[in-house]
Each structure stands twice: as C-alpha cells, then as structure tokens.
Amino acid sequence: MSHLPFEILRPIFDDLKEKEDVLQCQRTCKQWYKASVLYLYTTVILQSEKQTQQYARTILKSPQLASCLRVIDTEKLLTKVKYRGENILPTHVYSANDEYFGDFYNWDDTRFSDMYGAEYRSSNKINNKEYLLDTIIRQCPNVIRIKMKEPPTVFWQKLSEAAIQEQLLHLSKLPAPTDCNMEFYIKTALYFKNSLQSLYIYEEGFYLNAGVSKETVFMVLRRRISEFIRLKRIDIFFLPYRRLNNLDGLIEDCPHLEKINIRMRFEDININRFDEVEPTTLINARPDIRVFKSENTITATNMNQLKYMMQKFTNLQRLVIILALYEAIDHHDSVTKLSVLAQFFGYLMLIPVCKVKMIINRAMFIEAWNEFTSKTDQSKELIMKYATTFGDNDELTVVEIEQDFIKVSYIVTKRCNVFPHVGVLLHSGQTIRSLTIEDIWSKNAYRNSEYTLYDALNCFDLLLDIFQLCPLLQKITLRSPKDMVLSGELVYQHTELKSLHITQLEPNYHYKFLRHVSFCLPKLKKLHLQYNNNDRVDNRPTVIIVDIPNTSLDVFIWEYCFFYYKPMDTLPFSIKLKTKEDTKFYVFSNKRIVISDEKEYEDLLPNHLRIEIICEGLKEFRLVMPPFSHMF
Structure with missing residues (x-):
C-alpha cells in the first residue's frame, strides 16, 4: 500500500468526505503524505477573497507547495458557491522536518496588507487577483494554466513581463480574451510560443492597432502559427464561409495538432449564400488529429465538406458536429451525392465517441441510408421520432448519430399519406436489430380532421408490420402508442425478438x-x-x-x-x-x-x-x- 502511485491514490482522495479521513490517509506513510500534497496543491480552485489571501500566504511560506501548482482557477471568485474543500481538507503535517503544509486551509482574518505591508495599503485600488498573479509568477515555476474569466489588461501585461524575464516557462494555455484585449492576447501568446499547447483563433473582424494597421488577429496568427512548436489544440472562432476545407492550410501548419474545436460566436443567417467549391489542392491525411468538435452548423451542400472530413481526419476518436444538407436530390449528381453520404455514414460508425446532428432532406437520407445498410451491417439502435406541425414543410429530417443509437426525427404534416419510417424499413429493415418508435401518435393531430394519416392508425397493426419488415429485430420500444388492437388475422411469428x-x-x-x-x-x-x-x-x-x-x-x-x-x-x-x-x-x-x-x-x-x-x-x-x- 505504501508504494501505490499517485494515479491510484487520486480517486481514493476524491471519494473521501470527512476531514478525519484525509488526516488518517496522511498519517499512513510518507508516500501517502506526498500524494495528498500533490492532490491538494496541483489544482487549486479559489472561490472567495479569503481563500485567495490564504493561498497566497501559504505559497509565500512554502516554496515546496508553490512548486506543486499546475492549474490555478479563479473563475468562480465572484460567485457565492461553497468551496468543496473548506470542511474536508487537512491541516496535519507529516513530520516536523517536512515543509510547511496546510495554512491555506486554516481560515483566519489574514489580509494582503499583512503580506505586502505599506505597498498594499497605499494602493487599495489594486485587485487581490493582481497580487495573487504576482505571487504565482514569483513562487510557482511549474504552473501550466491560469484560469480567469475576462482577464483585464494588466493580466496580459504581467504575463508578458514574466515571459520576457523567462518565468512561467511551462505555461501551456492562456484564458480566453475579451474583445477589448484581443491585441494583448496575441502579443502574450507569441511570447509563450515555445510552451503553449492550446490557442484561440478569432475572426477577421478584430484588427490590431486599429486605425494604423490593417492586419487582423486571424492574419497574424495565420502567418505565425508555425512558430507555436508545441501546439496540440486550436479553438477557432472564425470559419471562412463555413467551409472546413478553408482551414486546411492552417491545420497543415500545426504538425502536432490533436484537437480542433470550432466555436463561432455569430451565425450566418443565409447559410447558402456562398457556392461550395471543390477543393483544388491535394488533401493530406492527418491521423494524429483525434478530436474534432464544432458547436455551430457547417454547410455541406455538395458533399465536399463530408469528403474533406473523411480524407483529412482518418483516425478520429471523438467527433461532435452539426451539418446542414438542405438541398434535395438533383438527378444530375444524385448518384455521387448518395454515394458520398452513404460512405459518410460508414465513416461515422467507426468513430468511438460520436455526436453528429444532420439537418437533411428526407428523401436523400432514406436513399443514402438504404444504400449504406445494403452494404454494411450496423448494430446501433435505430430511433424514429415523430413531431407534428401545422405547416407544410415535411421535406427535412433531423438525424442524430451517437455511440449507441441513430435517431431520426420526422415531421408529419397534413399532406403526409404514409409514415416515413416505412420507406426506411422497406429497404434497410433486414439489418436492424434494435428499434424505437417515439410519439407516432399525436393528440393534436389526431383531433385535427385534416391529418388523414391518423384516420386509420392502429399501432398494433403497425407493430406487426415492423416485425415482418425487420426479421432480425431483437429489441423494440414503442412509445405513446394508440389503439393497440388487432384488426385482422394473426398469421406471422417473429422468432428473433x-x-x-x-x-x-x-x-x-x-x-x-x-x-x-x-x-x-x-x-x-x-x-x-x-x-x-x-x-x-x-x-x-x-x-x-x-x-x-x-x-x-x-x-x-x-x-x-x-x-x-x-x-x-x-x-x-x-x-x-x-x-x-x-x-x-x-x-x-x-x-x-x-x-x-x-x-x-x-x-x-x-x-x-x-x-x-x-x-x-x-x-x-x-x-x-x-x-x-x-x-x-
């Protein structure tokens, strides 16, 4: 037990609820004591002014504890949430010969004036965060991240000065800047270009040295992105024309990139105002990129964006994305579109952690899905959900693909004369093993005489039809059925369910x-x-x-x-x-x-x-x- 590594001891400490339990763990042996020090001081979350004062006092007294710090989080300083460690963290010292340990958790009325004397008292306008930052820069050489919400200009100035003086050499990520401090963020990031592993990239609208320079934030980072030799993650707040392939050059200049996160702050209203152009350059595959995430919709009208993703990100382990494929099938290129979409379905099935939402033409989805299932045996649960609307737009379908299921949401309008899921099951039912039909009966639509589809609805007959269309089905869920009554003769037996x-x-x-x-x-x-x-x-x-x-x-x-x-x-x-x-x-x-x-x-x-x-x-x-x- 005395030789357990920190990776095993960490979850043990996570489960402790009482202060006495942590104290007992510290008394176990010197290895456990050292592990508890790492656990308590590697990541520090400050949620009150008193905690900020106490922590600064602790690391000033103990260089050993200061050297443990890797991540300092001050984002919740203005909230009134109770700090989880106030009642459980220990004050025990392993032995008299060990470094000072625990004063950060002995709450008293110590103020910054006691630590900095007249310097603090003569400048009461200076925020405690600034003194904390000064203390961290001087005392904590191993810090890799400082988390702060909306950091002020002085924050970037102090970090830049620290970089010039060769301090904080291990800093790997900076907090997100405000619009007012975009220029300071870029300059600070360039000072830490040898250590930063994560970078925020903003849109063209932000100019550096406004009125003097015509160079934007995006232009500066695009030109000097190759200087960040350890860069593994980029958060992009700007996607030119909402096309992924327009970022290909940027991605290629980051040879160690592992994660891409697109987080556009403003949505284009007319997403189809730009024609999608076939990529003219050869796409270089990047199997080292393991995570791709987009919080906003990416337009893939002509399937070029899907082809780019499949060729570029060949070894994704996590994918989160929203795709818009609004256009109906054109007979001139229908075969190509359906083939690419069917290939993309197969591509998604191979990604371990997948959360994809597609807004797609219904007929296109049914044909592409049938083509995919005719060639591949997929084992995910298929969920088909219905929603009624008093409009006339029933051409679009929302498809959600995740690790364990594929969810298809249909819109039933007054013009519908057959339930859309039948078109899917007629061709791909042979491969389905788990199926859920949700909300097929709508009380509002049922009471409206114009919805003729519901006139002869019998959910039990519909259930029997599904049994015949899906011979390999092993599990079925029917949510909110209506009229579970047999209307004809029962002659079929399903031997797999x-x-x-x-x-x-x-x-x-x-x-x-x-x-x-x-x-x-x-x-x-x-x-x-x-x-x-x-x-x-x-x-x-x-x-x-x-x-x-x-x-x-x-x-x-x-x-x-x-x-x-x-x-x-x-x-x-x-x-x-x-x-x-x-x-x-x-x-x-x-x-x-x-x-x-x-x-x-x-x-x-x-x-x-x-x-x-x-x-x-x-x-x-x-x-x-x-x-x-x-x-x-």
Whole structure:
C-alpha cells in the first residue's frame, strides 16, 4: 500500500468526505503524505477573497507547495458557491522536518496588507487577483494554466513581463480574451510560443492597432502559427464561409495538432449564400488529429465538406458536429451525392465517441441510408421520432448519430399519406436489430380532421408490420402508442425478438393485444410495460390483467406512473401470478412486497390496485412505482 502511485491514490482522495479521513490517509506513510500534497496543491480552485489571501500566504511560506501548482482557477471568485474543500481538507503535517503544509486551509482574518505591508495599503485600488498573479509568477515555476474569466489588461501585461524575464516557462494555455484585449492576447501568446499547447483563433473582424494597421488577429496568427512548436489544440472562432476545407492550410501548419474545436460566436443567417467549391489542392491525411468538435452548423451542400472530413481526419476518436444538407436530390449528381453520404455514414460508425446532428432532406437520407445498410451491417439502435406541425414543410429530417443509437426525427404534416419510417424499413429493415418508435401518435393531430394519416392508425397493426419488415429485430420500444388492437388475422411469428418495451399505455384494464404478442413472439424473454394513470383516485379498485399465456419470460417489468396527489409508495396493491406450474399471491404493505394468500388478494379495498399476470413461466418480476421500486 505504501508504494501505490499517485494515479491510484487520486480517486481514493476524491471519494473521501470527512476531514478525519484525509488526516488518517496522511498519517499512513510518507508516500501517502506526498500524494495528498500533490492532490491538494496541483489544482487549486479559489472561490472567495479569503481563500485567495490564504493561498497566497501559504505559497509565500512554502516554496515546496508553490512548486506543486499546475492549474490555478479563479473563475468562480465572484460567485457565492461553497468551496468543496473548506470542511474536508487537512491541516496535519507529516513530520516536523517536512515543509510547511496546510495554512491555506486554516481560515483566519489574514489580509494582503499583512503580506505586502505599506505597498498594499497605499494602493487599495489594486485587485487581490493582481497580487495573487504576482505571487504565482514569483513562487510557482511549474504552473501550466491560469484560469480567469475576462482577464483585464494588466493580466496580459504581467504575463508578458514574466515571459520576457523567462518565468512561467511551462505555461501551456492562456484564458480566453475579451474583445477589448484581443491585441494583448496575441502579443502574450507569441511570447509563450515555445510552451503553449492550446490557442484561440478569432475572426477577421478584430484588427490590431486599429486605425494604423490593417492586419487582423486571424492574419497574424495565420502567418505565425508555425512558430507555436508545441501546439496540440486550436479553438477557432472564425470559419471562412463555413467551409472546413478553408482551414486546411492552417491545420497543415500545426504538425502536432490533436484537437480542433470550432466555436463561432455569430451565425450566418443565409447559410447558402456562398457556392461550395471543390477543393483544388491535394488533401493530406492527418491521423494524429483525434478530436474534432464544432458547436455551430457547417454547410455541406455538395458533399465536399463530408469528403474533406473523411480524407483529412482518418483516425478520429471523438467527433461532435452539426451539418446542414438542405438541398434535395438533383438527378444530375444524385448518384455521387448518395454515394458520398452513404460512405459518410460508414465513416461515422467507426468513430468511438460520436455526436453528429444532420439537418437533411428526407428523401436523400432514406436513399443514402438504404444504400449504406445494403452494404454494411450496423448494430446501433435505430430511433424514429415523430413531431407534428401545422405547416407544410415535411421535406427535412433531423438525424442524430451517437455511440449507441441513430435517431431520426420526422415531421408529419397534413399532406403526409404514409409514415416515413416505412420507406426506411422497406429497404434497410433486414439489418436492424434494435428499434424505437417515439410519439407516432399525436393528440393534436389526431383531433385535427385534416391529418388523414391518423384516420386509420392502429399501432398494433403497425407493430406487426415492423416485425415482418425487420426479421432480425431483437429489441423494440414503442412509445405513446394508440389503439393497440388487432384488426385482422394473426398469421406471422417473429422468432428473433427477445425484448418488447411499450410506454405510456392508455388506461385499459385488460390489454388483450398481449395475447397476440404471446403468439407472434415465441422467443420473447423481456417485457416492459408502462401504464399511465391520469385520473384521480376514487373508491373503486383497479384490476389490470396481463395475459401472455404462451410466453416464458426471464424478466417482466410493470411500471405504474401516477399523476395525482396521492404518494406513490402508499397506494395499496396486490399481485396474482399464474404460471404453468402454480399460482402465487403477493401484497404490498408498509413499503414491502410479501407473499400472501388468495383470500387476502380477493379482499379488495378502496383505491386498491390488483395486477393479474398469466404466463407460462416467469423468473423475475419488477414493479416500478416511482419513487418505489421492488424486485422479486
């Protein structure tokens, strides 16, 4: 235990809640004491003036503790949030021979005037942050980052002076500047060009030496970006014409780049006002760039931006981006567009951490997705969500792709005569293994006679259609269904489906469709039903029958959601479980489920909920009544 490295001890210290526990860890051995010093003084977060004073006093007294500092965070100094360490951080010193340790955490009324004497008292207009910065520059040679919100001009001046005097040689990142201090930020960054690993790049609108020079911030950094020999991350607040390939030269001048973050502060209103031009230069692949993130929309009308991403970033481990592909398919280049988009879907599937949002023409998505799935077997869950609108724009679809799922949001308008997901499942249903259909029924649209699509809506028939279109489907979730009633003859059995989850079931005390589910899903092992009750409690008992006679389940989850005033965990209920082997009875009493008998089960009380489960076999039953949850 005495030889555990700091990487293992850090999460141990993170879990400690009491001051005595930290003290005990310090007394364990010298290795643990040194680890606690690193833990407490490597990253320091200051949230009050008193803490700022105490920390400055501590590092003035102890050069050893000052040398531990790597990151100092003063962004929360103006907030009133309680500092997490005030009640838990230790004041114990390992031995009398060790360096001074802990006065930063002994709160008293020490002020900067006690540390700096007449110099501080004669200049009461100087902010405590300035004295803290002076102290850090003099005492903390290993600091790599100073976090400060909206740093003033004097901050940049002091850092520049420190660089000239060869101090803070390990500084790797500067705080983001304000618009007023853009010029000071650039000059300070150039002073630290040999150590900075992260850089902010702003748009063309900011000029240096306004009225004298026509050179902008972007022009200066673009011209001298190669001088930052350790640069690994750039945060770009300027994307020319919102095209990624326009930054290619900048990226190539940063040979050690690993992360790119695009954070445009202003959105273009007309995103299609610039014609997208095919890149004329050869694209050099950069497998060393592992992270690409964009908080704003990137236009990819002619697919050139998608081709650029696939050729440039060949080894991404994290991708966060919003893409706009508004234009409909043109018969002149439809094959090329669909092929590139299908390739891009495959490209996204290989990225471990992916969060991509695409605003795309619906017909284009369906054709490209069908082309992709016809060549590749993808295992992500497919989520299809519906939203109704009283407008007429149903041509756009929002597609969200993340690590575990692909979510497609459709808009249903008055002109729709078929649900759009059918077009996807007809061609790609053969590859789908997990599917969720959300909000297919809309109360507002259902009441509007102009929405003819909902006239003949039967969600159970729709469920059976999905079973036939997706023969390999293993899990399906249906949220907020309507009219779960079989309208025709049941002739199809799905032998692959293992899990069925239906939420927001309408109040219906005998779900007859479950008998049909039991017939058409012979391999079903997990059934999760959520029942919503919007009514107030009256004096009549509620009897709910779950009849799946041909099914032997591993897990059955019954979720009962209430919307009235009565506490969820005080509602009395009982359960009757009838399987092929025997019949058992259970009652809920005093927040516990206990075995009962038939007499007690039949003695229904007012407001009593009774659940009857009929199945071939059941290994586990879970009852969820928020905030109560029980399993037996």
